[in-house]
Amino acid sequence: MRTKHLLSALFMAGALGLAGCGDKPAEESGAVIRIGSVAPLTGPQTHIGKDNENGARLAVDEINAQGLQLGGKPVKLELLGEDDQAEPKTATIVAQKLVDAGVVAVIGHLNSGTTIPASKIYHDAGIPQISPSATAVAYTAQGYKTAYRVMANDAQQGKALGQFAVVKMAAKKIAIIDDRTAYGQGLADEFEKAAKEAGGEVVAREFTNDKATDFTAILTSIKGKGADLVFFGGMDPQGGPMAQQMKRLGLSARLLGGDGLQNVNFLKLAGADAEGVVASSPGLPIDSMPGGPDFRKKFEAKYGVIQVYAPYAYDAVYALVDAMKRADSAEPAKVLAELPKVDIQGVSGPVKFDAKGDTVGGAVTLYEAKGGAWQVLETMK
Amino acid sequence: MDIFTQQLINGLVVGSIYALVALGYTMVYGILELINFAHGEVTMIGAMVALSVIGILMGTAPDLPGLMVVVAGLLLAIPACMALAFTIEKIAYRPLRKAPRLAPLITAIGVSIILQNLAMLVWGRQYVSFPAVLPRGQHEILGAHITDLQIVIVVLSLLTMAGLWLLVERTRLGRAMRATAQSREVAELMGVNVDRVISATFVIGAAIAALAGVMVSAYYGLAHYYMGFMLGLKAFSAAVLGGIGNIAGAMLGGLLLGVIEALGAGYIGDLTGGFLGSHYQDVFAFFVLILVLVFRPSGLLGERVANRA
Amino acid sequence: MPTGLDFFRERPRLAFVLLAGLLLLLPFLVGGGLGNAWVRVLDFILLYVLLALGLNIVVGYAGLLDLGYIAFYALGAYLYAWLASPHFGLHLPFWMVLPLGAALAGLFGVLLGAPTLRLRGDYLAIVTLGFGEIIRIFMNNLNAPFNLTNGPQGMNLIDPVSVAGQSFSSPLRIGELVIPSTYLYYYLFLAMTLLVILVAMRLQDSRIGRAWAALREDEVAAAAMGINTRNVKLLAFAMGATFGGLAGGLFAAFQGFISPESFTLWESILVLCMIVLGGMGNIPGVILGAILLTAIPEALRYIGDLQRAVLGHVVVDPADLRMLLFGVALVAMMLFRPAGLLPSRQRKREFGAQDAVAEQEQADLYDARA
Structure with a gap:
């Protein structure tokens, strides 16, 4: 009956392990504090995902180099990077994995579709989550005290874009396209609301998907309706060819987009046809921020060109560390209590949270593509 | 009217690319009854190789005319894809000829995953942009815009299909291919080297795929390791629509699918009073496909076979 | 060939009890261990x-x-x-x-x-x-x-x-x-x-x-x-x-x-x-297939740690390798066990038959489908 003994031994080990993994005081495990970072590192969004992780890593490396002291003892941050494949199911598995690994906080996830299901697990575990780039309104509307983000949400950005389109770009007949992702649709809906409120007329609402490259059919239809502005809620891989196809079809309307377009890759993909495209980005222009140009230099030396959200991931880490310093502890419960008080100057703008966990103010900056680079048009508050 | 003409042109250009890729599916299916899932990825590799060559040439010899650079890229992409398809067939499909039908389908999916991820390691996770080296001439016909590139794509596609038709109908290899498709055993008895014919089929399909890959990336101005999947899926649907195993069917299916998609996306919103919009573009394409298959279970030009299995 | 499986095959009740016990305790074992x-x-x-x-x-x-x-x-x-x-x-x-x-x-x-x-x-x-x-x-x-x-x-x-x-x-x-x-x-x-x-x-x-x-x-x-x-x-x-x-x-x-x-x-x-992969039509095979294809991609997340242990540093990003290895595994499994890992008895018979017979059967099937 040796099997029986073995089994009971295993059972005991299991039960002990179980009791152990309930609430592990992270500070006691040496002076290393683990922070999770989650983004898609495989699949079509890999390049943006890696960018987020690099942004967070840069911040962690800097903070470690400067030396962080909590509770009178020097501590070291360790970043655990995980891949959620931009897939909700995988997102919950890696979230659980990070919780098991005893992280005190998580920077992530990248997409709203993964951030929301994962937020439940962080909430249940009582650890703070700061998403650098999830913009769906629903994320912070769940009532979780653990959910934060450093980027203006779809409502904030869509509103700014809608007003800008009608007031500043003097658009009369507006066509709206979205890519049927949580991000694109959310932004486009908020844009539509704001544009209508400001007195613009929406003449066409068209749709594509986040794997498409051909937009000639919907653009031709938009041309037939005489639109003078096309708003696209989506990302650069679609926006680039869309800008080209607009020119090719002789569509004279201007293209306007959100932060999904306001990046270097869009300029590369659209080529000469990027000229005159307007796109927004939450926060203030990096180069006008104290420490901004410095951040760009350091990031580019280490990881190459900034894709999109690296500055936000970087700011998210600093916001988290600010809360840790205020709590003088890395214990999640204490950090959570201090997160609402966070007030730092990030490279993407000031970081401050409201009661829901959204960024206060949520400034949005508009850029125009001119001569192969993004030029600041203005910042809207 | 000009809007309608434009939609038609949009659809025909996309459709001729679908048709080119569909040829590869249909040829392989005709001979092996295998859905070569990796064919879309071969197209992607063609685009990537060509882009690399173009990039290198532009770096070393910036004075070369753009058209020549692109042709050079294409000339290297074609043998690269042919070698790739030859290897895939030899390693992943040939050992499974006598296996249950679904086994090679799974290896095909496996190969497709492998190629995607290898491409990601080699060419990176980013969308690669196609340099603006081609002339950007534009014409207006009946109020619709058409570019030189679009004309080139349609003409080259038609020429390729005609060439393939001649190859299959008028040459020894073509006869061997048709014989093998009819019955592998009998073809073997008649002295056809079946293995060689199957390899040739894969290799020819891959050469056409390379051409299609370069066209797609030039047309849309980008390439990406993921681009083969959707393209492959659409092309496969096109092949089935036309009647899989039938070369003329692949051409017809491709062109039809392209036009259906364009007209569907362009008009579905207005036709249904905004109830259905262009987000149902793919639904429209699949719906037509299903309708055709329900009423003509072997596709538009597929042969009606006695229902024996 | 006497194997451990035969031991249990002769004692179905013991096997059942052990299996049931294992299934009941599994989350504790897995949760405690991993x-x-x-x-x-x-x-x-x-x-x-x-x-x-x-x-x-x-x-x-x-x-x-x-x-x-x-x-x-x-x-x-x-x-x-x-x-x-x-x-x-x-x-x-x-x-x-x-x-x-x-x-x-x-x-x-x-x-x-x-x-x-x-x-x-x-x-x-x-x-x-x-x-x-x-x-x-x-x-x-x-x-x-x-x-x-x-x-x-x-x-x-x-x-x-x-x-x-x-x-x-x-x-x-x-x-x-x-x-x-x-x-x-x-x-x-x-x-x-x-x-x-x-x-x-x-x-x-x-x-x-x-x-x-x-x-x-x-x-x-x-x-x-x-x-x-x-x-x-x-x-x-x-x-x-x-x-x-x-x-x-x-x-x-x-x-x-x-x-x-x-x-x-x-x-x-x-x-x-x-x-x-597991073996079409065979329930244990299907279960095995589901277990493998869900667990393998998760397990492959650890290649990074493995590289660090063996080579001292991470050469290839594990995230890059994970799906690649998944693809290789699919192809390799099919090449070596085309009827699946645990084929159904009927299919095993088809495959186990003398080559000539199997070939003939396959040829008949082929003709029937053409």
Whole structure:
């Protein structure tokens, strides 16, 4: 009956392990504090995902180099990077994995579709989550005290874009396209609301998907309706060819987009046809921020060109560390209590949270593509 | 009217690319009854190789005319894809000829995953942009815009299909291919080297795929390791629509699918009073496909076979 | 050849007790040894086992190649979300919603199966693929003109399963022992899986099961033997879809959030890979396939640690390698065990037969399909 003994031994080990993994005081495990970072590192969004992780890593490396002291003892941050494949199911598995690994906080996830299901697990575990780039309104509307983000949400950005389109770009007949992702649709809906409120007329609402490259059919239809502005809620891989196809079809309307377009890759993909495209980005222009140009230099030396959200991931880490310093502890419960008080100057703008966990103010900056680079048009508050 | 003409042109250009890729599916299916899932990825590799060559040439010899650079890229992409398809067939499909039908389908999916991820390691996770080296001439016909590139794509596609038709109908290899498709055993008895014919089929399909890959990336101005999947899926649907195993069917299916998609996306919103919009573009394409298959279970030009299995 | 398996084969009762004990203790062993995340993986494995068993009825038993199976999973999940979330303000208990979801999926199985009755092989595959995509696209877009699915934003705050006041999404406390949520779902999923296995086994050995086998081997001969091929096919679609719908409901309750991203074509392909890899038509094989294909990608996350241990630093990003190795594993498995890891007895016989006979059989099959 040796099997029986073995089994009971295993059972005991299991039960002990179980009791152990309930609430592990992270500070006691040496002076290393683990922070999770989650983004898609495989699949079509890999390049943006890696960018987020690099942004967070840069911040962690800097903070470690400067030396962080909590509770009178020097501590070291360790970043655990995980891949959620931009897939909700995988997102919950890696979230659980990070919780098991005893992280005190998580920077992530990248997409709203993964951030929301994962937020439940962080909430249940009582650890703070700061998403650098999830913009769906629903994320912070769940009532979780653990959910934060450093980027203006779809409502904030869509509103700014809608007003800008009608007031500043003097658009009369507006066509709206979205890519049927949580991000694109959310932004486009908020844009539509704001544009209508400001007195613009929406003449066409068209749709594509986040794997498409051909937009000639919907653009031709938009041309037939005489639109003078096309708003696209989506990302650069679609926006680039869309800008080209607009020119090719002789569509004279201007293209306007959100932060999904306001990046270097869009300029590369659209080529000469990027000229005159307007796109927004939450926060203030990096180069006008104290420490901004410095951040760009350091990031580019280490990881190459900034894709999109690296500055936000970087700011998210600093916001988290600010809360840790205020709590003088890395214990999640204490950090959570201090997160609402966070007030730092990030490279993407000031970081401050409201009661829901959204960024206060949520400034949005508009850029125009001119001569192969993004030029600041203005910042809207 | 000009809007309608434009939609038609949009659809025909996309459709001729679908048709080119569909040829590869249909040829392989005709001979092996295998859905070569990796064919879309071969197209992607063609685009990537060509882009690399173009990039290198532009770096070393910036004075070369753009058209020549692109042709050079294409000339290297074609043998690269042919070698790739030859290897895939030899390693992943040939050992499974006598296996249950679904086994090679799974290896095909496996190969497709492998190629995607290898491409990601080699060419990176980013969308690669196609340099603006081609002339950007534009014409207006009946109020619709058409570019030189679009004309080139349609003409080259038609020429390729005609060439393939001649190859299959008028040459020894073509006869061997048709014989093998009819019955592998009998073809073997008649002295056809079946293995060689199957390899040739894969290799020819891959050469056409390379051409299609370069066209797609030039047309849309980008390439990406993921681009083969959707393209492959659409092309496969096109092949089935036309009647899989039938070369003329692949051409017809491709062109039809392209036009259906364009007209569907362009008009579905207005036709249904905004109830259905262009987000149902793919639904429209699949719906037509299903309708055709329900009423003509072997596709538009597929042969009606006695229902024996 | 005496092996450990024979030892248990002679003592079925002991084997049963050991297996039952192992299954009961598994979350504790896995959770204690590898952490709670692996119990979550275990939960997903069980969900995929359910899906694979359902698809196995369609593909493995009846021989109908279905590439849109995930649509039924989606239907089950969405029905659960409609009837038990703040979306419509309904909060029906899970024991009502789960059967309804399964029934809705079964109904759709018949509806979608009916037009495809005349189609064979790969034509059937592409049409089912089309149906799968159509359902996903509708789910993704039905937030307007009336908000049925909340579109790409997905449906959130779905009620967890709860029994006698104990919500499965919060840990169960019995005295000192705290049983986490993932463990509770494990036992629920395990119970469902055992139920489905039982049904699948009974079906396989029933008149219907034999009719499916006949249909799979030769449709014309089956019809000639007096089998109503239309009804038998529809029944296969319906049964398979029912299991898919059940799994979908469980998924919605477990995750608390669903969005169309979870129901892509890739998922259909993955489930198909599971049953082909494990051994079509053979229940233990299908289960093995589901376990492997769910666990392998998770296990491959550790290649980074392995590289660090062996080479001292990370040479290739593990995230880059993971899917690549998954692809290599698929190809390698098929090359070395084309009938699957645990082929059904019948298929084993086909393969084990003398080469000439096997070749002849294969040739006959080929001719029949041409």
